[in-house]
């Protein structure tokens with residue numbers, strides 16, 4: 215069970231498999247109504263993109279309760295079992311002012327227990343997909359949820375449509391002087407810097423996407439592209455696949471409008487830039503931060519701040 219492969223990132227947030235999805239149960243159309251009438255069910259109630267959390271004994275956990283009468287008429291998805299208890303995700307109303315305990319996944323994803331993080335990430339990804347894919351891509355008819363929330367079916371032509379996941383590569387590029395390449399996306403806040411990332415294109419391998427993105431964004435050539443781990447990133451529906459790569463050129467040319475600035479950092483330089491606030495690194499929940507820390511050689515002390 216314990217993984218000794220040190221080429222992989224340890225303990226990336228949102229990646230635990232503590233949730234048993236019980237996919238074989240999804241085809242039962244009576245499953246959700248039955249579970250939402252059972253007080254033993256635990257409901258993950260999404261409001262906007264946030265969930266209620268509570269602090270218990272210094273730990274942060276999702277505040278999960280039994281079903282409410284209104285849940286039966288809300289959009290729901292069967293998430294599976296954890297600790298022998300059935301969990302259902304429900305999309306409730308937008309948050310009201312009274313919901314002071316609501317937190318987003320970006321805020322708490324790195325601090326939740328494994329099951330809580332998996333429940334949050336799965337509910338959010340599915341809710342995002344249902345919200346943005348209401349129509350049949352074949353005939354334009356409004357589709358309806360099926361398979362306990364894991365499929366949408368067209369009532370006109372009976373076609374089935376599955377949740378989509380957009381694959382993105384994210385890569386720590388290091389040069390022969392052991393410096394790390396960080397870039398400021400034009401959408402980031404002032405000083406916000408991260409490793410490069412981009413979506414995989416149709417017909418492309420992951421390693422080819424890494425090389426293409428680095429070339430397109432900063433004009434640097436890379437080799438030795440190595441897989442380091444991956445992470446579901448439901449903002450709205452990505453899977454981030456993490457790599458390291460070695461730069462064979464170091465001159466930086468910003469080629470498209472996506473990157474506002476990019477530069478190479480030594481470890482001491484990065485530590486002082488983070489300390490004086492001139493560089494803001496990604497939050498601990500992200501695989502971006504873990505890739506930076508893989509190069510750095512340990513945890514990087516930095517205030518938690520949003521890049522965007």
Ligand SMILES: [Zn+2]
Nearest residue numbers: 350353368371
């Ligand atoms: Zn259709």
